[in-house]
Amino acid sequence: MKNLFKLLSIIILIFASNSYSFAAEKVEYLKTDWSFKGLFGKFDRASLQRGYQVYTEVCASCHSMKYLSYRNLAEPGGPEFSEAQAKAIAASFEVTDGPNSDGEMFTRPGKLSDKFVMPYDNVKAAQAANGGAYPPDMSVLVKARGGGVDYIYSLLQGYEEAPSNVSLDDGVYYNKYMYGNKIRMAAPLSDGLVEYGDGTNATVEQMSKDVTTFLMWSAEPHLEARHQMGFKAIVYLIILTVLVYFSMKKIWSRVESEV
């Protein structure tokens, strides 16, 4: 058993020494309580729904979310809009479909099975409309940034007047959490920008938190299922390990040797 602890501590040591996050720049990110962290972490349903509202009213004018479908909005573990709500959301978008029997493309209201409608037809169009910078697709954005949710949450609130020694080109903004501090996106949020249906006060901080929660879900739509299964799996493994440990002791007691 003594060896076992040695072994475990070495495993932990190896991973601790390897938890290299390259994006861990010297900046301290803003912290907030994320409901989805921890062994039993779950999304805050209301926050997800508000986050969707922020996404669709603010972010979606430039940022696509091409891996999500409208049906996802009604699936368990997500914002859990009712199916009727999700259908209504989908129907509010115009989707290009076709070709029909005449060989023509046509537009129709969106259905649950449609992917989120993209703001631009392609990357080039997105760049052309945004001064050459491509607004990244947001489907897995929080997983694609070193600081994850804390980074996105901070970035949204990190707009400041540029220090006097920093000169900014036209269409470039100063953000203290951005890599290199220069960002092509203007501050997207301002107090009261959206009107939350549930009466929550739409401060920049609140909207940042809601939309970041929504982005975490969009990147990890099965996070809740993963946490639930993980807990069960680990409890099961621990119980089995204890049982096997005693079986092993019993079996090895037949020989005069230590296990």
Next chain:
Amino acid sequence: MSDHDYRPKSKVGQWFNDRLPLLTLANHLTDYPTPKNLNYWWTFGGILTFCLITQIITGLTLAMHYIAHADMAFESVEHIMRDVNYGWLIRYIHANGASMFFLAVYIHIFRSLFYGSYKAPREIIWIIGIIIYLLMMAAAFMGYVLPWGQMSFWGATVITNLFSAIPFVGEGIVTWLWGGYSVDNPTLTRFFTLHYLIPFLILGLVVLHIWALHVPGNNNPVGIDVKKPSKDTVPFHPYIVIKDGFALLMFMIVFAFFVFYAPNILGHADNYIEANPMVTPAHIVPEWYLLPFYAILRSVPDKLLGVVAMLSAILILAVLPWLDTSKIRSAVFRPLYKQFYWILVADVLILGYVGAMPAEGLYLLIARVATAYYFLHFLVILPVLGFKEKTLPVPLSITEPVLGGSTNLAAARNKESKIE
């Protein structure tokens, strides 16, 4: 060995076994006499088998949904993560399984280094092991390319470009490897093919590895030859099976923690950005398990020599049985070697750390010193140590220290050693 006398009890069994002695094989595997003093460092062989099987099963399942095409690979991975039933679970097991596999293989290799398991008569087991390790690195590298993220693409570009260091034919070889003039769709499809093939090569080599092991039998912490079967050994089943099982379960708990609670911590965030040949990431880094070799590669200023150094760092292990001149296997009886062993462990960890850092300033200096020491250890320290070191007396049998109730062998030291 006793298994030659084995005869199945049933008539049918005898009939079958006379034609194909599978039952004899099964009997050999269960009765296989194993030194009874094996510690938990010896359980990683079984754990590695588990890792290989897990990777193959999850890999086959992923391959049913994955699309090896530069335009669709990234999307198909997201499809697996979102829409395939438990696709997220299978992919996270496979991705973290690679890390777990390497964690286990490094422990397995360093166990062998500590207890001298590579020495006669086990050189072939060791060399097969090194080939398996090389193939593992190839498989892991190509697997990392398949999601077609930024790190996939640029990692593939950097590593395949290493071949361009070969004089005269280098550039041609790189074009041939890519199937074009840059890493692109042909590169992805061939990497997928090879990534699919290599695990089965590894599986075959694992069979040989175990076969070669079963000829001389296991080494053990005392590092002496044991008579088989004898008081010093126990049958593989149930003793080793249950002990390996227990260790495997402990390992699976760690594994499960990563899969369920930190599935992306060992990967790089940039790999969730779709590959873009026009944008180079700020730092191109391989997965953690390749970092020590990456550090060695970058510590040499010349490209060709860097590649040579990196390859030598791995291949030097294959000749280790002849570089280590000491007749004593276990570091337990080699007070000096034991210290150099731990220095080597630290050296490799340091190499891994600087491999993750930018190759500049102090990091580069540390990488160079650590690289030099790595080769010094194998090429100078080990050969000299065999002649100079004053080893401790080795017990005549395992039972001695085991019956003494402790493994520090204080009692055994008073006994006469047959080697001194």
